Amino acid sequence: MKIAAVTACPSGVAHTYMSAEALQVAAKDQGYECHVETQGQIGIENRLDPQYIKDCDVVILTNDIGIKDEDRFKGKLVLRVKAGALIKQSSPILHKLAEKLGC
Structure with missing residues (x-):
């Protein structure tokens, strides 16, 4: 699986x-x-x-705050996840995503 992601949070730190x-x-x-x-x-x-981005299978975006230039991902499969969930549950999130995509 080829993943493109953008992470951002309200404080940006x-x-x-x-x-x-x-x-x-x-x-x-x-x-x-x-x-x-x-x-x-x-x-x-x-x-x-x-x-x-064109070649990736999925785009993962954090949804704690708006992502700049989000229009780049139009037409791609996008998964929105809170930054805290990625910190604590990245492995299970990717496992479930791979199952859905058949990877």
């Missing part, structure tokens, strides 16, 4: 980066490719490549 790291670790542990863009207090970091 801890949860933005903690959820990105948790998702990347869970994806690696399960053998999935995952690129995460963070939209934190210092702006957008690790901006997702348009070709990667």
